[in-house]
Amino acid sequence: MLSRLKDADKFGKTLIRMLRMILQAHPPTFLGLILLTALQALTPLASAWVTKLLFDLLALVLQGNPSVDLWSDLIFLLLVQGAIFIIGQVCVSSTMYLNNELGRKLAVLTETSVYRKISSFSGIGYFENPEFYDTIRLASQAAQFGPLQSLGILTGLFQSIITIFTFLALLLAFNPFLAMLVFLAALPQLWLQLKFSRQRYGLAFDLSPDERRTFYISYLLSAVETAKEIRLFGLAEYLLDNLRALYHKIHQARRRQELHELQWKLALETLSSSTFAVAFGVVAIQAFAKRMSLGDITLYINAMRSLQEGLSSMFSAIAGINEQILFFTEYDRLMELPQPIPINHSSRPVPKLSHGIEFRKVSFRYGENQSWVLHNLNLFIPANKTLALVGSNGAGKTTLVKLLARLYDPTEGEILWDGVDIREFDTDELRRNIGMILQDFVRYAFTAQENIGFGQISRISDLARIKRSAEIAGIHPMIENLPHGYQTLLSHAFGENGSGADLSGGEWQKIALARLFMRQADMLILDEPTAALDAQAEYEIYNRFTELVEGRACLLISHRFSTVRMADMVAVLENGSISEYGIHNDLLARGGAYARLYHMQADRYRVS
Template structure:
């Protein structure tokens, strides 16, 4: 750009020597095209921002139609034509919006470009007349016409560079905004260390008057947790029971600091979890949510991501697989632990697809990869058959030795294994105690237990 400016100044000096107003015309005529180019660049940026949600929806439709995870339901409900129509309608709408803006920009640029051509033609005519009148030589005619051409070309190049820089800066600014984003949940400047008893039996957990409402909801009417308080002793196994939406999974999210409570404090090992380093906190809590991820990677990687620094530790991976009971399944796979799960990236001969229950065992193994002092299982056996569930919980006590365990389940055969049971309803703990104590109490837990028991009679 600097070289262009130096050349432009030199050429303007030559043109100014012939007639000052020729230099002025050569500079002014490209300005309208520059103005409108910049204006439409801004409009294009705003249109892109406005279309972002719809373009994400378009990508979502593509994901639905091209991913095997949705294939069964799409075929069974005959959704193909419906999804294709939705995709086509949305794609057409976005195309028409882009085309409308592009056509307006094209015709505007075409009009102002013609004005520049007319102005240049006028300059050429004036220079030719000066040569005919004998005021400049034939060499001067060539010099000034080439100068006029170069002035317009260099100035337009300079303006185009400025316009392109401006338009690119609009999008780059989004990147800088993203990079400048600071999460609200972060580690303290000086973090407290995790301290364990000499004979480690897990870590204690305490909730003190914890309230929480998800963003965008009214805390007065849609609070997920309301003044929840409880203590879990180190090494204790606790079950959370309640209807869907009672706040069970939310307790786990707060414990792992995926969210911070609106009110109250959460303590682990007697210290507020906000005083711990965030990464260290999560390393000491092994969690598997009910909506676990099925990674389209090898078996070894699917299990190893539970403790990424040990992903190449074959002994640890196999040990975790044995604890979840998935080892027997893995041994039957073509490449064992090196078999790719899912078929997004490899064909049938080089990969395999697991059932829902088998995937859940993989997810359980992922949790057992960690030597965590707190183990959290959210519906850990929801996709397992009766025999597989029995086998997992036959070893459950051994698996949670020297750990504090917190598990969520709607199956009361699972819940009965807990030392204590917390019953949540409308964001509050309404009952707590052992299975026998709550059955003797004869209230909400006993009612839920009897309802489920009747289904097996």
């Protein structure tokens, strides 16, 4: 019971919040909408009243009372009826326009807030949780369509409440029993509609993972990134089969729900038609007893029908709002999600790195049920030096740098920046002091200038600096030769036909390197930065590299020993911790893991 009460409380609060959002989106449009809706709601009653007067007049005429006044009254009433009709129509069209206009404003507001919220998560832990994706999907749907639909429903509700009250008053005065009968017969609808709305929400939740998967497969079948492999491996039919199976499953679930609703709706319609027949009978009996004029009869029959319709649309509206609110709670849930990593607002400035970065007894696993990736790891990255981190695939090298950039926090232990735990800094401030190129860097469908400028967003317009970074990365001449130079879009998916460009794997890597070089950071991290570069390009970059990293700490992750040799020091990551640490020659002489890995690679080049 208590939880029910709490639910009702939340229901009210959510509704008020939704209404406030609608009002805040654009107050004049909102007020205009309310006024038009009220006007529209009054037209059925006005029209019914004029019809009654018309019929009464007609009866007088039929009784052989054709005075001139009567005719002029008749014409006047017809004109009034016409005017009411026109006003009603104008209201309908204008309301629709205002409704759409307000909906557009709201959609922009709420959708940007969804994406702002997602971007505000400092750590990336949520992105590994499938439920998070369902919440995002449902929340952005609720945010995009919910306000518009709720608004439509609310104005409909407002209108039907006015209609209901006017006709209910009329009928109560005529015959309270009849009024109650019509009202009670409509009640089961409310219960059913509410039940359906909850079921539809549950269904949307259950089907969300499958629906997301259909989007994913559609993407695989239509994207430029996947077009090559899909053809080379002949995967299209297999994926299409998958897609068909998913649609089959989704449609079956929806069909079941709709058939279930249909059954109940048919039963209810039978009930309401029977009620109407009874009510019609009551009116007819009264008419035969000559207690009513012809006009009265039409008025009451009209009133009953309108009351019944009004009640029915009011109940659908209530259920509709219930459904919108249920979906909107997903938006709330997203908006209330806490930071995945604790955020420190103390805004302690990040000092210029003078000593170095220390991993102290750091252990990490991606989830409670997962195995440890790093275990009791100790590592020192000196300022002003380049440290190469080597280790086999899956050893945890990328994981280690993700911890350093606070995309995750260590499960145990601490990471110290000149002796201060990095959790004590503002995360954004910390990241501003770290320049990083990731193994899976992003190829933005933006211009070359933007692709590089993204490395230091505050300098995105500084073309001179962007060109300098491109020069260091060895990609400047290539960009100059593109159809629009630095303004060339690095994608064929957008822009005018033929205006975009596609780059080779190594060229993209150079773009990512240039992006890194844009950054003025104390600490540089390069995760497999030259894997796709040819030997000449790698050699040239490293010639400039030494100059570039001068005075900064640099962590270099690579499987290529030609790259590793550029570093001042080497650390070997094995079984979750650092097994060897020293300079290249010493480690080779030691004949341990590093020497073994080195010789394995060197052997491949040796002519036997």
